[in-house]
Amino acid sequence: MKQLDIAAHKGLMNLAGSNYGLKTETTRLVAARLLAKYGASYTDLPRQDLASSGYVWKYNRKEEPDQVVRLLTDRGDLSFGDLAIVLTRASMAPVDEYFALIRRRIKAFDRGARPTSGETTWYVNAFYDPILIEKVATIFRFYCNYMLPEAAESGKPKAERQTPAMKIGVAKGKVYVRDVLSFK
Structure with missing residues (x-):
């Protein structure tokens, strides 16, 4: 078409x-x-x-x-x-992709399965303390914005792919796990 x-x-x-x-x-x-x-x-x-x-x-x-x-x-x-x-x-696809990514990467955000008995119970992989949801979501948002570069579908060579923070000029380069763990 x-x-x-x-x-x-x-x-x-x-x-x-x-x-x-x-x-x-x-x-x-x-x-x-x-x-x-x-x-x-x-x-x-x-x-x-x-x-x-x-x-x-x-x-x-x-x-x-x-x-x-x-x-x-x-x-x-x-x-x-x-x-x-x-x-x-104008699309909700990027938002849907983000939620799918967080559900795949963090087991506690996965959709709960209903038990066969039909009773609603607490999902076994869910966080026991709801405050942890906010903390893990903040860490994941940092990961997506500063550490996760564009996908291969962008058509750019691997060396030229940028993170969202690099695209808007907030970061000069990709942040690596070693940088986060060795921060002083």
């Missing part, structure tokens, strides 16, 4: 890429679809339509089938290029 849209909107994709400086193919395609639907000027009509009907995301991810993005807080100061970037990034 995406390839058909690319073929149908090729001219508008080139226009959107040059006018708005959009780099990725998907973002240029979303901007081209917006231009085709609403014309060149972004007025109140597209804003109201995107708030009420939403933007149907046709390039579904397996995590989010039938996704519709509704822009309820649009102030009208976005160009079609900015709007295309917002629509392309």
Whole structure:
């Protein structure tokens, strides 16, 4: 489906890429679809339509089938290029990935299984003291932001992969376990 849209909107994709400086193919395609639907000027009509009907995301991810993005807080100061970037990034998939990662890495955060007797009891791997949940979650958040680099799917060579803290300029490099344990 995406390839058909690319073929149908090729001219508008080139226009959107040059006018708005959009780099990725998907973002240029979303901007081209917006231009085709609403014309060149972004007025109140597209804003109201995107708030009420939403933007149907046709390039579904397996995590989010039938996704519709509704822009309820649009102030009208976005160009079609900015709007295309917002629509392309509007996803709960990264949040779901984070929760799946924490459930896989920390057994106590795993979903509890109900006993065969049907009675609800305390999950055997859960923390006995609820204060430990906050402490372990803080350690894991530090691990994800400062120690865990981008995945191989990013397409970057291993030496060039960055952690989220490096991307926003908070850290100069990756923090290693030896650095945490030898901190003075």
